[in-house]
Amino acid sequence: MLAEQMRDEGDEGEPGTRRDIFQHRFAADQHAVRGALRAAMARFKQEIRAEEAGALELVLAEIMNNIVKHSYAGGGDGTISLSILRDQRGISCSVRDDGVPLPPACLVVPGLPKTAVAKADLPEGGFGWYLIHTLTCDLGYRREAGQNLLAFRLPLGTPDGLDQLS
Amino acid sequence: MKLSAEACDGALVVRLGEARLDAAIAIQFKDQMREVLLQPSPRVVLDLSDVGFLDSSGLGAIVSVMKGLSPGRKLELRGLTTNVEKVFRLTRMDSVFSIRANGPDTALRDAG
Numbered sequence: 635m636l637a638e639q640m641r642d643e644g645d646e647g648e649p650g651t652r653r654d655i656f657q658h659r660f661a662a663d664q665h666a667v668r669g670a671l672r673a674a675m676a677r678f679k680q681e682i683r684a685e686e687a688g689a690l691e692l693v694l695a696e697i698m699n700n701i702v703k704h705s706y707a708g709g710g711d712g713t714i715s716l717s718i719l720r721d722q723r724g725i726s727c728s729v730r731d732d733g734v735p736l737p738p739a740c741l742v743v744p745g746l747p748k749t750a751v752a753k754a755d756l757p758e759g760g761f762g763w764y765l766i767h768t769l770t771c772d773l774g775y776r777r778e779a780g781q782n783l784l785a786f787r788l789p790l791g792t793p794d795g796l797d798q799l800s
Numbered sequence: 801m802k803l804s805a806e807a808c809d810g811a812l813v814v815r816l817g818e819a820r821l822d823a824a825i826a827i828q829f830k831d832q833m834r835e836v837l838l839q840p841s842p843r844v845v846l847d848l849s850d851v852g853f854l855d856s857s858g859l860g861a862i863v864s865v866m867k868g869l870s871p872g873r874k875l876e877l878r879g880l881t882t883n884v885e886k887v888f889r890l891t892r893m894d895s896v897f898s899i900r901a902n903g904p905d906t907a908l909r910d911a912g
Contacts, residue, residue, distance in 0.1 A: 668820070668824055691883075692855060692887065703823070747891075749891075761859060764891065
């Protein structure tokens with residue numbers, strides 16, 4: 635597993651603006667996903683509010699578990715590359731993998747599975763993409779050189795961003 | 801995975817002693833809950849006080865456990881931490897489960 639933290643005080647930034655990029659590349663399995671989440675949260679939890687940290691961790695978990703489960707469903711030695719950048723607009727993330735292309739349907743904002751149904755018909759899945767779309771903004775996807783690249787932003791600073799839709 | 805069960809006031813109280821209920825342990829959780837629930841008790845309380853993180857796989861596992869209960873048995877949830885409670889709320893699953901409010905200590909901590 636390769637974990638590194640890069641500091642990029644690039645010329646494009648405003649003077650005095652610190653641009654820290656968190657980068658982590660790891661095997662596409664559920665335990666390595668836990669490790670990546672732990673590293674990412676350790677890096678950012680001091681800088682953002684607890685609710686925002688909760689939203690970030692949840693969205694990253696949903697995206698990365700989706701890659702483990704679907705993108706690399708055929709097995710093999712896949713890897714996931716995670717980059718997180720904290721800037722004035724919030725938190726920008728990108729997640730890359732070498733698995734099968736993401737089905738376009740995942741990029742359409744889904745409805746919430748129906749919960750007003752008989753017990754036997756209650757949904758046990760279908761929440762992941764709903765949570766991803768609900769908690770992020772500027773969600774974008776590109777298939778590039780045999781890789782999936784999913785990028786999104788997590789808004790920061792709204793008093794109760796996570797609660798907007800409830 | 802740490803899962804403990806004890807009879808308490810006519811209910812079977814099951815406490816999940818894990819910091820995370822996520823994709824990594826969702827299947828194991830379902831399997832162990834199925835075993836624990838062989839103990840007959842009409843009322844089952846799942847205590848999630850130790851769980852600070854729940855993802856959609858973990859949520860699905862809890863729903864699956866609830867669906868597996870025979871008619872007449874009831875699953876209640878208690879000890880939902882802030883992050884866990886939000887996942888229930890965002891997915892509207894808070895309307896499906898009977899969720900016991902946290903004690904004053906927890907409320908105080910969450911407000912801070």
